[in-house]
Amino acid sequence: MTGFDKWLRCRYLSWLLETDEDIMTQDEMKQAVARAAVEYAKNGIIGVGTGSTANYFIDALAEVKGRIDGAVASSEATATRLKNHGIQVLDLNNVGELEIYVDGADEITEHFAMIKGGGGALTREKIVAAASKQFICIADESKLVGVLGKFPLPVEVIPMARSYVARELAKLGGQPRLREGFITDNGNLILDVHGLSIVDPVSLETAINHIAGVVTNGLFARRGADVLLLGTPAGVKTYKK
Numbered sequence: 001m002t003g004f005d006k007w008l009r010c011r012y013l014s015w016l017l018e019t020d021e022d023i024m025t026q027d028e029m030k031q032a033v034a035r036a037a038v039e040y041a042k043n044g045i046i047g048v049g050t051g052s053t054a055n056y057f058i059d060a061l062a063e064v065k066g067r068i069d070g071a072v073a074s075s076e077a078t079a080t081r082l083k084n085h086g087i088q089v090l091d092l093n094n095v096g097e098l099e100i101y102v103d104g105a106d107e108i109t110e111h112f113a114m115i116k117g118g119g120g121a122l123t124r125e126k127i128v129a130a131a132s133k134q135f136i137c138i139a140d141e142s143k144l145v146g147v148l149g150k151f152p153l154p155v156e157v158i159p160m161a162r163s164y165v166a167r168e169l170a171k172l173g174g175q176p177r178l179r180e181g182f183i184t185d186n187g188n189l190i191l192d193v194h195g196l197s198i199v200d201p202v203s204l205e206t207a208i209n210h211i212a213g214v215v216t217n218g219l220f221a222r223r224g225a226d227v228l229l230l231g232t233p234a235g236v237k238t239y240k241k
Contacts, residue, residue: 029140029231030104035060036229036236037102037138041068045095047128048082049103050075050121053138057102058082072098074128075121076185092131101132105139105225106151106218112137112225112241113201117154117218120184126216130223137225141232149196152177154218156188161213168211169193172204188215 024032034056041061048054048061048071058078061068062085070088072095073079079089103125105114114137116122129135153174157165166176174193182190198204201221208217228239 024231024233026140026142029233030138031056031060032236033138033140033229033231036238037136038064040100040102040134040136040227042099043067043069044099045070045072045090047072047098047101047103047132048074048078049101049125049128050078051104051119053104053140054078054102055081057138058085058087061085062087070095072128072131074103074125075119077119078121092128098128098132100134100136101129102136102138103129105137105143105220107145107148108137108139108143108225108228109145109148109201110239112228112239113148113219113221114224115148115151115153115198115218116220117156117190118151120154120179120182120190122154122218123156123184123186123188123216126220126223129220134227135223135225136227136229138229139231141230144230148198148201148219152192152194153196153198154179155191155193155208156184156186156215156217157191158213158215159189162189162191165211165213166191169208172207186215 030053037057038060058081065087070090072092082089106118107115169176175195176191176193179190201219205219205221230237
């Protein structure tokens with residue numbers, strides 16, 4: 001456990017001792033940050049991420065969908081959920097810069113670097129994030145860490161390069177494992193890299209992306225979040241760069 005993790009745990013335990021209020025569940029924290037993120041969706045076309053927290057955002061967005069002109073989805077699953085709520089889904093190639101991108105994270109640091117891709121949509125998530133003016137990360141407090149890497153790092157790879165990429169990832173100190181029975185929306189495979197302690201996420205993101213056969217990896221450090229809406233038992237806390 002890092003010094004930051006110990007500090008975070010102590011702060012949480014102190015809060016438990018000081019309050020008599022009911023403790024919010026993890027799902028309630030996700031719902032709270034999703035509702036808070038809707039306040040950033042005021043106009044234009046927005047990008048929407050993938051995963052359980054992003055789904056809560058879509059559900060909340062449906063209540064004010066008249067404020068925006070449409071959305072760009074980071075996965076087929078997200079596109080389907082948006083359409084089911086009557087929100088127009090647009091092709092990124094047919095729109096300009098997006099106003100905001102709202103998505104969750106599997107891990108995020110106080111410096112706004114993230115691991116994403118637990119749901120397998122990391123490549124499209126990274127593209128939509130890059131095309132957006134502002135990245136709003138929504139997460140419950142369990143996702144805030146001192147050092148990235150406890151959550152396995154997803155790497156999307158071209159199928160024919162799977163073994164080669166796995167060997168190269170092992171040279172970087174990781175333990176790559178094929179995500180069995182999973183194919184990305186782009187028709188590729190995912191290697192989940194265990195055993196990493198990522199103290200320099202920008203450098204590792206670049207190094208992995210330079211391996212032939214890698215489409216991209218789940219480190220969002222070169223383009224991290226601009227705003228973090230963090231769900232805590234005491235409510236939503238906002239952090240900005």
